[in-house]
Amino acid sequence: GAGVSQSPRYKVAKRGQDVALRCDPISGHVSLFWYQQALGQGPEFLTYFQNEAQLDKSGLPSDRFFAERPEGSVSTLKIQRTQQEDSAVYLCASSFLGGERNIQYFGAGTRLSVL
């Protein structure tokens, strides 16, 4: 596709439910990032993939958060046993290569509300 695609755009979950958020990066982009953005804050880094390898997961807030990118393209961020503090916008970004000079292109995000 022409841009980074995320689905669903909105997700409402009851506390304790598991959710799965999908990211389809720009075709050919090696790098994929997940961010969490709380209201009024900047995006907070969660995890980074280079192709199918998860090279940095230091930003995942707890072991309830899990991300995968099994074929080096589409990625899924899974949150188990959701809590109210998980409510945020989850942004996915991709870039052509890894490395510090590569520009990240963001998807529209998934707004998660945990009730």
Next chain:
Amino acid sequence: QKEVEQNSGPLSVPEGAIASLNCTYSDRGSQSFFWYRQYSGKSPELIMFIYSNGDKEDGRFTAQLNKASQYVSLLIRDSQPSDSATYLCAVHTGGFKTIFGAGTRLFVKA
């Protein structure tokens, strides 16, 4: 101390004026610096990137970087109401992480 700091604003400027947005960062080894614009309810979009000390101009936008002072700024000339948004400063600190500031809200009054 946060790794990337921005004044949250709001910064209000009249139409046609210069808007000046500032950002400081803590990791002296940082090499890449980005400014993203984010409209309410939308995703961030890249405005400028800068890697070397000095100024970089692109249309109405100028990014300025001073690594010695660990300071990066964005100037918007001839500000338009459509420039009203939150501006995010982002710093690649090494490894795979990009650290974002909390953003500065800009209002351009018609």
